[in-house]
Amino acid sequence: MAKRLKLSLKKKSEPEIISIHSWKRLPWLVHGFSTRRGGFSTIYGESALNLGFTKDDSPTAVRRNRVAFLDALGKGSGLASWPLVTLRQTHSDLIHLVDQPPAFPLVGDGLVTEVPRILLAVQTADCLPVILVDRKTHAIGIFHAGWRGTVKRIVEKGVGELRRWFGTQPRNLLAAIGPAIHACCYEVGEEVRDKFHSQFAYARQLFRESQEADEIRQKYPLLFMTARAPGHSDLPQKIFLDLVEANRQQLLTAGVPRDSITASEICTCCNRGLLFSYRAERGRTGRMMAVAGIKN
Numbered sequence: 024m025a026k027r028l029k030l031s032l033k034k035k036s037e038p039e040i041i042s043i044h045s046w047k048r049l050p051w052l053v054h055g056f057s058t059r060r061g062g063f064s065t066i067y068g069e070s071a072l073n074l075g076f077t078k079d080d081s082p083t084a085v086r087r088n089r090v091a092f093l094d095a096l097g098k099g100s101g102l103a104s105w106p107l108v109t110l111r112q113t114h115s116d117l118i119h120l121v122d123q124p125p126a127f128p129l130v131g132d133g134l135v136t137e138v139p140r141i142l143l144a145v146q147t148a149d150c151l152p153v154i155l156v157d158r159k160t161h162a163i164g165i166f167h168a169g170w171r172g173t174v175k176r177i178v179e180k181g182v183g184e185l186r187r188w189f190g191t192q193p194r195n196l197l198a199a200i201g202p203a204i205h206a207c208c209y210e211v212g213e214e215v216r217d218k219f220h221s222q223f224a225y226a227r228q229l230f231r232e233s234q235e236a237d238e239i240r241q242k243y244p245l246l247f248m249t250a251r252a253p254g255h256s257d258l259p260q261k262i263f264l265d266l267v268e269a270n271r272q273q274l275l276t277a278g279v280p281r282d283s284i285t286a287s288e289i290c291t292c293c294n295r296g297l298l299f300s301y302r303a304e305r306g307r308t309g310r311m312m313a314v315a316g317i318k319n
Contacts, residue, residue: 038095054315056201062088075310116175135164142316148301152201152313162189182277193278200286206265208292
């Protein structure tokens with residue numbers, strides 16, 4: 024059974040943060056996944072914690088949200104003063120080594136470091152945020168994985184980058200897959216399915232199909248008779264992708280132990296009151312943030 028993430032609920036006026044209970048035994052690590060609650064933005068609903076500089080929201084509100092989120096995450100330890108390294112995310116497999124705060128904005132979808140007091144972050148609103156933690160070397164990595172990044176194996180490559188730069192052994196890694204859209208809601212086209220089948224031997228287990236429901240057809244079937252056997256035109260098939268399982272399989276392939284992988288069961292599309300969802304809100308939504316850093 025997959026491990027679950029714990030929702031740490033703070034006061035209503037403060038940001039609500041999703042964290043991994045077992046990782047609290049790592050005193051050198053700070054981590055968390057934001058929700059949409061407890062912020063200063065109003066464009067996406069009252070007290071929304073939008074952490075992305077979207078075209079609709081006020082930059083001032085976003086900055087206040089970021090400070091509030093990091094203050095809540097650090098519990099008064101001054102975490103908001105640490106450099107926050109983010110990315111201009113492009114659904115790529117580009118991963119950056121961070122050994123100091125960058126002098127210019129980074130472009131890509133992954134970050135790795137072993138330097139203390141730097142926060143690595145990715146932003147999501149349906150795609151997967153993935154955090155990797157090396158228990159032995161205290162190196163960390165954080166990744167943004169949509170379907171394009173998943174096809175490009177960004178998480179699997181992330182394990183390789185940790186090994187290349189820091190000597191990480193996959194057996195020593197802990198992995199967390201944060202809140203994202205799940206197979207219940209993530210409908211994709213045939214072209215996406217074809218790309219996965221061209222890359223992964225286990226692709227078949229990542230997809231499910233269901234016939235599109237049509238109450239009118241069910242009530243008046245004779246209206247849809249055709250000359251083609253067996254006499255009725257077929258309804259189109261809906262295709263759903265399990266992006267969480269796709270990334271879990273990549274981690275397993277890379278050598279991360281199954282019992283070291285924690286995955287959130289919360290679907291962003293199903294839980295709009297708690298999380299931002301690009302798909303459910305038709306593109307006009309805020310951004311959540313996954314953050315990881317090394318205390319010392």
